[in-house]
Amino acid sequence: MKLVEIYQCLCDETRLRLLHLLLRGPLCVCHLQSALGEPQVKISKHLGYLKARGLVTAQRQGNWVIYALPPEAERAPEVAANLACLQDCVAGSVVFKRDLAKLAKEDLECSPLGRVRGAIKKRGCSC
Amino acid sequence: MKLVEIYQCLCDETRLRLLHLLLRGPLCVCHLQSALGEPQVKISKHLGYLKARGLVTAQRQGNWVIYALPPEAERAPEVAANLACLQDCVAGSVVFKRDLAKLAKEDLECSPLGRVRGAIKKRGCSC
DNA sequence: CGACTACATTCCGGCTACGGAATACAGATC
DNA sequence: GATCTGTATTCCGTAGCCGGAATGTAGTCG
Numbered sequence: 001m002k003l004v005e006i007y008q009c010l011c012d013e014t015r016l017r018l019l020h021l022l023l024r025g026p027l028c029v030c031h032l033q034s035a036l037g038e039p040q041v042k043i044s045k046h047l048g049y050l051k052a053r054g055l056v057t058a059q060r061q062g063n064w065v066i067y068a069l070p071p072e073a074e075r076a077p078e079v080a081a082n083l084a085c086l087q088d089c090v091a092g093s094v095v096f097k098r099d100l101a102k103l104a105k106e107d108l109e110c111s112p113l114g115r116v117r118g119a120i121k122k123r124g125c126s127c
Numbered sequence: 128m129k130l131v132e133i134y135q136c137l138c139d140e141t142r143l144r145l146l147h148l149l150l151r152g153p154l155c156v157c158h159l160q161s162a163l164g165e166p167q168v169k170i171s172k173h174l175g176y177l178k179a180r181g182l183v184t185a186q187r188q189g190n191w192v193i194y195a196l197p198p199e200a201e202r203a204p205e206v207a208a209n210l211a212c213l214q215d216c217v218a219g220s221v222v223f224k225r226d227l228a229k230l231a232k233e234d235l236e237c238s239p240l241g242r243v244r245g246a247i248k249k250r251g252c253s254c
Numbered sequence: 255c256g257a258c259t260a261c262a263t264t265c266c267g268g269c270t271a272c273g274g275a276a277t278a279c280a281g282a283t284c
Numbered sequence: 285g286a287t288c289t290g291t292a293t294t295c296c297g298t299a300g301c302c303g304g305a306a307t308g309t310a311g312t313c314g
Contacts, residue, residue, distance in 0.1 A: 003216050007138040012302080013131045029261060041304065044262055049301095063260050063311055078216040085212040089130050089205040125260095139272080156291060168274065171292055176271090190281055190290050252290095256314090263308065271300080278293065284286085 001054055003078050009055050010082065013095075014038060014046045019069070020096050021103060022056060023087055026068035028125040035103040055079065064125035128181060130205050136182050137209065140222075141165060141173045146196070147223050148230060149183060150214055153195035155252040162230040182206065191252035 009015060017036055021027060027035075033043045047067055050056045059066050072080065090096040136142060144163055148154060154162075160170045174194055177183045186193050199207065217223040 003213075003220065004138060004140045004143060007134050007143070011131060011134040011138040014302095016131060016134070030259095039304075040261075041263090042302085044260095045302085048262075060261095060310085065261060077219075081212050081215055085208050086130075088208055092204075093130065141272095157289095166274075167291075168293090169272085172272085175292075187280085187291095190288095192291060257312100258314100259310100259312075261309085261311100263306100265304105265306085267303090269300105269302080272298085274296090276293105276295080279291080281289090281291105283288075 001076055001079065005053055006055075006078055006082055009050055009053055010086065012046065014042060015050060016086065016090075017096065017099050018043070018046060018050070018067075019055070019083070019086065020090055021099055022067060022069050023083065024100070024103075026066045026127050027103075028061075028064040028066050028127045030064070030125075031103065031106055031127060032067070034106060035099050037102070061125055064127075066125065066127050128203055128206065132180055133182070133205055133209055136177055136180055137213065139173065141169060142177060143213070143217075144223065144226050145170070145173060145177065145194075146182070146210070146213065147217055148226055149194060149196050150210065151227070151230075153193045153254050154230075155188075155191040155193050155254045157191065157252070158230065158233055158254060159194070161233060162226050164229070188252055191254075193252065193254050 010019070014036065018032055021032060021035060029040075029043060029047065032047070033040055036043065047056065047058070051058050051067075055069070056067050057070055059068070069075070069083070075083070137146070141163065145159055148159060148162060156167075156170060156174065159174070160167055163170065174183065174185070178185050178194070182196070183194050184197055186195070196202070196210070202210070
């Protein structure tokens with residue numbers, strides 16, 4: 001992956017916010033979506049963009065798709081460096097902190113069904 | 128300057144190469160142009176892009192315009208961090224190393240006139 | 255099977271970036 | 285003033301991104 005392509009991935013605010021959350025660990029689309037408060041299409045397309053360029057991986061789990069950064073050992077040096085840099089840079093920014101806060105407030109179960117009727121048969125996603 | 132805007136400045140290869148050279152110190156347009164081997168319009172427009180966003184400064188010296196990164200003390204933390212990151216990341220890349228090599232071979236005087244007839248009245252730029 | 259949920263894709267429109275040719279401009283020299 | 289040199293800007297065309305509405309798809313549940 002060329003350096004420019006990394007920056008091209010980073011040059012959109014929505015993608016920055018997504019990557020920032022994924023730095024904390026794997027997440028399903030619905031968690032990302034509600035944390036960012038953006039429409040589903042938008043989230044999905046940007047995740048697709050990142051996935052097409054290898055910056056994130058996707059894995060299906062039942063109804064849900066879990067997105068994650070590749071494990072640290074497998075990251076190209078430039079990717080690792082820039083993710084670390086991103087981590088540092090967002091420290092002061094309100095938007096990013098709000099995303100994290102919103103994520104923390106999310107239930108562990110993904111769907112309402114998972115909470116209401118679930119616990120026996122309907123389980124939420126495991127992220 | 129917002130973080131995304133920094134990445135937007137970095138997401139073009141020509142601009143990356145320009146910034147990389149400027150990390151070594153101030154340079155006039157003609158030096159940058161011949162180091163990169165790209166047409167003048169292209170160089171000038173990308174420099175304008177960077178200047179408009181405050182990532183570089185420009186200063187006229189006679190016929191020449193010297194571009195430079197703002198002094199380290201004045202750089203926003205995110206800018207400083209990303210420039211450092213860039214510096215690290217280009218280490219392995221051929222293109223960037225070639226740019227530096229080409230720059231080293233340049234004469235100190237900018238224009239042919241400066242070399243041929245000059246030395247008394249016509250001086251090249253001071254970069 | 256049908257219905258529902260989570261997610262992806264397609265099909266637009268608008269906007270911006272990028273590149274090159276031509277032109278304009280500023281300062282120096284004559 | 286005329287001219288040259290270094291640089292910037294304008295005027296194109298093209299291409300890609302971004303967003304949203306609608307539609308499609310995969311998997312689950314009953």
